[in-house]
C-alpha cells in the first residue's frame with residue numbers, strides 16, 4: 001500500500017541509517033521511507049553508516065581540524081557534501097542507552113563541525129549555518145512509552161538531540177517520532193513512520 005500522493009514540490013532527502021543488521025526494524029522503516037518518498041516523485045540517498053564503514057571516532061585528524069585549523073578529513077567532507085545536496089535530513093536509528101547509537105553520535109561529532117554547521121567568534125557570537133536543512137528524527141526504542149515519560153528519557157532525548165544538536169546549528173526539527181517496539185511490531189509500522197515524514201515534507 002502506498003501513501004496518498006500529495007501536491008508537494010520535488011525534494012531531495014538524505015536518509016541516514018544507523019543500524020548494522022539487514023533484518024532490523026530500523027532497516028525496514030528506512031526502506032519504507034525511501035520507497036514512499038520515491039513513489040511520490042522525491043529523490044533520496046541513503047547514508048548506510050554501518051554498511052559504508054563510516055568511522056565514527058573523532059580522531060586526531062578531526063581534532064587537528066577543530067583545534068588548529070588543519071584540513072577537514074576527506075570522509076567528513078564527503079558527508080557534508082551529501083547533506084549540502086539535501087533539503088531534508090532523515091535520521092533513522094534504534095535507541096541505545098536512551099540516546100542515539102554511538103555510530104550516529106560519532107557521525108554528528110565528526111560531520112557537524114565548526115565552520116560548516118555553525119561558527120562562533122567574538123564579533124558575531126554564534127552563527128547557525130544549517131537553517132535551510134529540515135530534520136526528521138525517527139527513533140525506535142524497545143521500552144514502552146510509559147517508561148520514556150515516567151523516567152524523563154523522552155524529554156532528555158529531545159533536549160539533547162533536537163535542542164542541543166540541531167537547534168544549535170539552526171536546522172529545524174520538523175518530525176520527531178519515537179516508535180516503541182515492546183509489543184509485537186505491527187506490519188503497518190514502517191509505513192506509518194514514512195507517512196509522518198511525508199506529511200511534513202513541504
Ligand SMILES: Cc1cc2nc3c(=O)[nH]c(=O)nc-3n(C[C@H](O)[C@H](O)[C@H](O)COP(=O)(O)O)c2cc1C
Pocket residue numbers: 019023024025026027094095096097098099140141142143144181
Ligand atoms: C546496546 C543496546 C542498547 C539499548 N538501549 C535501549 C534503551 O535505552 N531504550 C530502549 O527503549 N531500547 C533500547 N534498546 C533496544 C533497541 O532500541 C531495539 O533493539 C530497537 O528499537 C529495535 O529495533 P531493531 O530491530 O532495529 O534493532 C537497546 C538495544 C541495544 C542493542
